[in-house]
Amino acid sequence: MLTTALMAYLTAFFCYFVQWTFGQPMIDQPLGVGLVAGIVFGDVTMGIIIGAALQAIFIGSVNVGGATSADTVAGTVLAVCFVVVSGMEQGVAIPLAVAAAIFANIIYSLVLNVLMSFWAPVVDWAANSGESKKVIVCHFGGAIVMNALFAIPVFLAVWVGAEPASQLMDMVPQAVINGFNAASGLLPAVGMALLLRMLWDNKIAIYFLLGFVLFEYINMPMIAIAAVGAVILVVTCLRDLENLDLRNQIKKLRETGVSAGAQSAAELEEEDFFA
Known part of the structure; x- marks a missing residue:
């Protein structure tokens, strides 16, 4: 021993x-x-x-x-x-x-x-x-x-x-x-x-529900569920990066105070809303 x-x-x-x-x-x-x-x-x-x-x-x-x-x-x-x-x-x-x-x-x-x-x-x-x-x-x-x-x-x-x-x-x-x-x-x-x-967090609770449904009712293996989670993570990160870039552009346009930029800012805000 x-x-x-x-x-x-x-x-x-x-x-x-x-x-x-x-x-x-x-x-x-x-x-x-x-x-x-x-x-x-x-x-x-x-x-x-x-x-x-x-x-x-x-x-x-x-x-x-x-x-x-x-x-x-x-x-x-x-x-x-x-x-x-x-x-x-x-x-x-x-x-x-x-x-x-x-x-x-x-x-x-x-x-x-x-x-x-x-x-x-x-x-x-x-x-x-x-x-x-x-x-x-x-x-x-x-x-x-x-x-x-x-x-x-x-x-x-x-x-x-x-x-x-x-x-x-x-x-x-x-x-x-x-x-x-x-x-x-x-x-x-x-x-x-x-x-x-x-x-x-209530904002991410839906993802836990998704994982439960995939495992319990669709019988997906854990590795496949992890892969789905990774895809959702990448898509969410890319969307957040795009939104951050739009917000930075809006901020710059507002700081310049250019009238032509005001219209562009409104358009960017609309795009940001529907993104």
Whole structure:
């Protein structure tokens, strides 16, 4: 189990390190972490499936500054590890991963907001030295230290908890497992509800209705619905750009005060109205 714990640790460290060191390419999201964990543990398909399920749950979860909601890296790595290595059912692993992500966020916040503040004098020393090499060493050294600390809960959870968790699941009745499976199916709806709560606007509500109709009654696949959404987005952006250009022309004509321009402005306003 120590080898598995080290693999989980390195997976989490890699995702943390790439996310925080190379411009935040969003590899810390469950889809990205699931892919990496699937490659490491030898089941890419399962890694992506679990990552997609957790992505739907945490899609409305946003970390802003020091305010963090859940450590999605830890939760996703643990879920993939327990399913692929320990043979845990996916419906059971996902709710456990959500709980683990929320708990691991305590350690995440402690490292990010408290422990790494002690690195600030080192950064100041490197900057005051005026030597770029010291700044580079300080930057990457701090990244290694911070992300190594981030990944410790994942290592401990697998090393200490994987085998007891597997034995415990063998003792759980099938009815309870079915309940976990049902709960895991409802959690993505909770994630989407959190996202809609932030994005909901009466002006765009019609697009949500369109997506529901396409999926529920026309049975279009999600990729096709996403393509339709992309087309609507491009058309809307082009229309808005045209309207913005018309408004700029009207503004210029009004500023010049030319009588001939007044007529052109009226025509432009009419075009803008019917656009």
